[in-house]
Amino acid sequence: MSRVKPTVNFIHAWRHPDEIADEVEAELRFHVQMRTHSNIEKGMTPDEAELAARQSFGDFDQVKVSCCEIKRGFPFDLKRLRMGMYIAIACLAGAVSLWAVNIPHHNVFSVLWQLVAIAVLMRSFLIGRKQDRPHSD
Amino acid sequence: MSKAKAGLLQGTLDMLILKALFLGPLHGYGIGQRIAQISGDELKIEEGSLYPGLYRLERRGWIESEWDVSENNQRAKFYKLTRAGRKQLIIEEQNWERLASATMKALRAS
Numbered sequence: 001m002s003r004v005k006p007t008v009n010f011i012h013a014w015r016h017p018d019e020i021a022d023e024v025e026a027e028l029r030f031h032v033q034m035r036t037h038s039n040i041e042k043g044m045t046p047d048e049a050e051l052a053a054r055q056s057f058g059d060f061d062q063v064k065v066s067c068c069e070i071k072r073g074f075p076f077d078l079k080r081l082r083m084g085m086y087i088a089i090a091c092l093a094g095a096v097s098l099w100a101v102n103i104p105h106h107n108v109f110s111v112l113w114q115l116v117a118i119a120v121l122m123r124s125f126l127i128g129r130k131q132d133r134p135h136s137d
Numbered sequence: 138m139s140k141a142k143a144g145l146l147q148g149t150l151d152m153l154i155l156k157a158l159f160l161g162p163l164h165g166y167g168i169g170q171r172i173a174q175i176s177g178d179e180l181k182i183e184e185g186s187l188y189p190g191l192y193r194l195e196r197r198g199w200i201e202s203e204w205d206v207s208e209n210n211q212r213a214k215f216y217k218l219t220r221a222g223r224k225q226l227i228i229e230e231q232n233w234e235r236l237a238s239a240t241m242k243a244l245r246a247s
Binding site: 003005006009010023024026027028030031033034035037056057058059060062063066067070071073075 | 188189197207209
């Protein structure tokens with residue numbers, strides 16, 4: 001269920017990029033305003049407070065661009081999708097090979113053959129994942 | 138001797154954001170404040186870097202956001218932890234403890 005909202009957000013970000021940019025900007029501006037108020041309470045003049053708030057925030061435009069890019073980023077783990085793709089390829093390969101040798105699909109050998117194909121591809125996926133994983137965190 | 142504030146190790150910002158939100162929903166500015174508060178003002182987060190972190194966590198489904206009215210009656214985006222985010226926080230804490238204890242062991246080796 002936790003993937004539903006990120007997927008909806010992803011689609012929304014692609015359909016309404018300007019709306020997303022405005023939303024991100026409003027959020028970042030709120031932060032700078034809050035910091036400015038805090039600086040004024042500490043005794044700075046309003047101009048000093050705003051300048052200090054902008055400096056402590058960093059590059060406003062760069063942060064805004066980064067946030068918009070992340071919002072438009074693909075919300076799924078590509079490694080997991082790759083596993084699904086391997087399984088689909090395995091099933092397809094199994095079906096094609098059964099069709100080629102003309103074995104009926106309800107035959108026990110056809111089921112075994114597909115399981116072997118899935119196992120081989122799953123193993124290659126797991127080996128690939130182990131190699132992708134960094135050695136230390 | 139001056140008291141130096143600790144910089145953040147790579148990858149710890151996500152865990153700190155999750156921890157801050159574990160204590161209740163907050164807007165981005167509040168999250169920065171809460172992290173400073175729970176770390177006894179020892180951890181200094183570059184304010185702008187907080188937001189890409191928040192957006193990444195939201196994309197992973199670990200936090201979710203909605204617009205609401207802040208304590209000073211302004212519109213603000215509030216974040217809260219999802220169930221997946223709670224699970225992830227437990228995993229991150231365990232990983233962190235393991236890493237910290239292994240690093241201490243290595244440093245104490247004679």
